[in-house]
Amino acid sequence: MGTQLNSIESVKEYLIDKGINPSFQRLKIYEYLAKTITHPTVEMIFTELAKEIPTLSKTTIYNTLNLFQNSGIVSGLTIDANEIRYDPETRVHAHFKCFKCGSIFDIPVEPSYADMVIAEEHEVKERHFYLKGTCKNCLKAIET
Amino acid sequence: MGTQLNSIESVKEYLIDKGINPSFQRLKIYEYLAKTITHPTVEMIFTELAKEIPTLSKTTIYNTLNLFQNSGIVSGLTIDANEIRYDPETRVHAHFKCFKCGSIFDIPVEPSYADMVIAEEHEVKERHFYLKGTCKNCLKAIET
DNA sequence: GTATCTGCAAAACATTTGCAATTCT
DNA sequence: AGAATTGCAAATGTTTTGCAGATAC
16 A cells, blocks of 8 residues: 555556556556645646656546556545545545645544444445544634 | 425525525425435436426526535535535435445434544534445345 | 526536557567 | 557536626515
8 A cells, every 4th residue: 555655666566466557657646646645636646747747648647547446556535526636545544624725634543433334235345434624734823 | 404394384494594595496496405315416406496497597506505505504415526416414424325326325323423533633514424335226136 | 776696608627538649568 | 560558639517607687675
């Protein structure tokens, strides 16, 4: 998972292991996701990587992220309409989105948490927990 | 909340109580939401209500739903990108969306559930729990 | 008669699709 | 050469915005 992949070499091995042909663009996109904690949108990924890869197109980013999602190594977060954010962390955790500054924070969850929703007889494959409100940074800014 | 509002009169009282001017369109939109368990999209609301109100426009539905959300009587569910679904139920509960048929089910949660995510020092105002997978109806269909 | 509400048409975005050019082996 | 990948341009689909006409008190 994301956090241990600090070199291009280890990203390469990781993608191969997941059955994904490690093209230059795919490596760079996964590497960027793995080192970024902000759960970026396609726009953010594009803006950042286009500095290094001037020929990069958003279509490739969309293609690549869809491929990553289908391979189960990235999940798409639809915390708000009109933007998908991408997360290379596949363990169960929650997300907090701040109304004011728009930041998204990872929030740890109790280990037993995931089991507390009884899904009747449905077969559950994904669990998403989103909290929204005002983040501690913005609260601090208001106080003063 | 939604479930007790079975007459136009009680919807009217409810909207007035929430500080919302109960226009004809607003009454009809809220009434429809309250009696519908499928968490409809704007498209679905439009298709259904346009039968009764031929002059109705989607703009009015968007305006009205945004108004309802700002007044806190409806919440918008962004379970998937590219569609917002609307829910007049404001108590904490989870939603299950079926990959196959697209249906959304309400799922009850343990009373203590909502407190199990520690949001550090963030001020939490909304909690969304989304499960995805294959619903029991689709599972049954596959068996046979 | 003035505020508000409605709804058409256009704009704004994010995402997907078709397809041609490019790259890799 | 052949298969996979990339990326431009156009299409799609949802939500928002500008504004003129209708409605209500």
